[in-house]
Amino acid sequence: MIPDRSSNVITRHRGGMIYAYVPGSSGLGTLEPVAVFHPRPGDEMVDSAVWPDLERVVYTTLNSVVCLTSAGDLVWASDFEPRSDEPYGHRPGCALSGDGRSVWVYRPDVMAGRGGADQWVVHDAGSGAVLARWELETAGHGAFQYVHPVDGSVYLNVGEGQDGSVILRAAAGAAGEPEFVTYPWSDRCLIDLAPDGQQFMTVDHGQADVAFHRHPSGDVLFTLTVEAFGYEPDDAFVEWSGGYLTADLAVITLGGETEDEEEWFRYHLVDVRTGTVGSDITVGVTSPYGLVPLGDGSWLTSDPGGNPVRGSRELSAAVPPHSGD
Secondary structure (H helix, E strand, C coil), X not given: CCCECCCCEEEEEECCEEEEECHHHCCCEECCCCEEECCCCCCCCCEEEECCCCCEEEEECCCEEEXXXXXXXXXXXXXXXXXXXXXXXXXXXXXXXXCCCEEEEEECHHHHCCCCCEEEEEEECCCCCEEEEEEECCCCCEEEEEECCCCCCEEEXXXXXXXXXXXXXXXXXXXXXXXXXXXXXXXXXXXXXCCCCCEEEEEECCCCEEEEEEXXXXXXXXXXXXXXXXXXXXXXXXXXEEEECCCCEEXXXXXXXXXXXXXXXXXXXXXXCCCEEEEEECCCCCCCCCCEECCCCEEEEECCCCCEEEEECCCCCCCCCCCCC
């Protein structure tokens, strides 16, 4: 559940339909859908994105990317050829550019059995025409895409299972064509971009630490190990979740097991201006991935029916210190 801050619209898939929500359009509590989209008959959605005006939706299936109007009329569609008969292990993703003019599609073609390279493809949002295509040196199961809130560049985090995680970035070049960059890590997972666009957050694939990087260079601003939160490495690890609560405050998730082999997790605050570890916060969720910070001081969880719920807390100017267990 990754919020698309470029459009401030999030989606949920339930009962064969796509529900769109705008967290900032109402107060706290359970969100009501602002639009409902009906995919083509037989399409099983993997990922989706909705335009800010709620007039169109784009979604991926295992074998295609499709754009429809709010009335259900087909705008365009593009099939992934050849068609894959692999039902598992590959999840194509889509994201809408910040200006709404292009659709970015990640194709895990290696796992789908289509060839020797995954693809990152940019489509014209109006016609579906391919504007750019990049063959990746990855064999991913799926990926998350993050649209930069200021300059519109797009980050891609490809998950390769036990082989690690690759982070890439695309930005407009001097000639207007996208320029693609691969960051020099194969062992870091991109978690979130700061809402002011100044930095981004990653977690070690082995879950030993969390790091904060300068945008766009990727230079490490500071790193926090498990010990910085008051835990021993043998007793805890950093979850691949959390994110920026505000531009100055991040939520880091620590997890582990008790002596009785019961799993636990806690959300900790970090002042990203200073690298100071703050207090932990309690949120009523059952999974370490159940809280998604929105960057405006609030977060999303889900109710038992799968509806998004917006929560918040009073943020003081100073972050109180945390003492480890």
